[in-house]
Amino acid sequence: MDTWAAGSGSTSFSDESGRLREYRRVEPVYDAFVCPLTKTVMQDPVTLENGQTYERSAIERWFLECSANGRPPVCPMTQKELESTYSKPSIALRNTILEWTARNEAARLDNAKIYLTSEAPHDILDGLNDIQSLCLKNNINKLKARTSGLIPLIVDCLKREEKVRCSALATLRVLADDEDDNKEAIGETDAIRNCVKSLFRENLKEREEAVSLLQELSKSSHLCDKIVAINGAILMLVKTASSHSDNVITVQKADQILDNLESCDKSVHQMAENGRLHPLLRRLVE
Structure with missing residues (x-):
């Protein structure tokens, strides 16, 4: 009887089979x-x-x-x-639809978690897109995404290829929007460090997504300290805020981040060193 040779790929086949068994069924639309x-x-x-x-x-x-x-x-x-x-x-039908929706959304979040552990970029992108879609729908899904452990998996995607990084940054921004607990959960990971790395990259879309995420995170005074502590963060934000080539909205967001960071003494001196003098001048006048 034929057998699989060692290293012939049987492990990946087994892993894929196990992955398929883990997927939760999403019910059809009735x-x-x-x-x-x-x-x-x-x-x-x-x-x-x-x-x-x-x-x-x-x-x-x-x-x-x-x-x-x-x-x-x-x-x-x-x-x-x-x-x-x-x-x-039709109260009974409405309740049935709500229950069906809740089951399917929970299943989709669970499936997204599996997608994010895939090696295939298209699987990861599918997972990230589904998380974004669900979290834009309501804040309950943002809570579920955090409590189910999705945030660290999304942050890990910031180490992947360009398209995946862009989508991961956008997904984290959606999760952080108006959700202080999610901001803190993101801040406990390497997200801010990787986000600053994205500011140095050539891809304009990635830089824009990084600025958008940092703007949301900078609304937390606790996370402002973490942003300032990353080497190069102030440098790139000042550069973006004074840019004539970047997207106008991105420039405005970078300026807002710097305004938020002024609460940190260290940031004011770093801004001055990089040519943004008015925060320091304001303090001297005061």
Whole structure:
């Protein structure tokens, strides 16, 4: 009987099989969840007198159009006239959709965690994009991303290739936005050091993402000290803030970071050494 030779790749096959078994199933979109008018999953389903269910805002717009066109209200699906435009909230369906959404979002975050440990850049990018999408949707997913240990894995992606680094920086920024606990969790990793490294890179997109993340992190006074402590951070931020070639928004963000860093005495002297004198002059006047 044939056997796998040592080093023939059986380990990678086994690892891949194990990885596939670890993926959590994401449930499909059920037809009953989709509004016939918007063709998207309903958030506030309501049912008409004939039993047809629609997204509230969509059916209300439909009835307004009927009225504007001088027509009696009709059901969009059956085109039959209705006695009333009254719609009853479908609470049971709404709760079912919410539960389905929560299960799927939890599964997607778990799957993203597996994607981030892949060696394939496209897998990592898929994972990062899904995390961004979920965390932009609501803050609960930002909390879940932190408590499930995703932040250190995302930070590890800052050591990967250019496209992955850009996506990882953007993902960390989304996680940090208006979330102090996430900022602190990011600050406990090598994220700031790697972020400053990105300021030195040639890729404009990567530098822009690095500045955006640092701007968000610099809103924490505790993390300001960590930013200032990284060699070259002030130098590159001053250079970016005074740049005539970088994106205007990026220049403004760099300027805002430096304003935030002024609370740290060490930063004021470093800024002066690199040509940004007004913070030091303000202190001397005061």
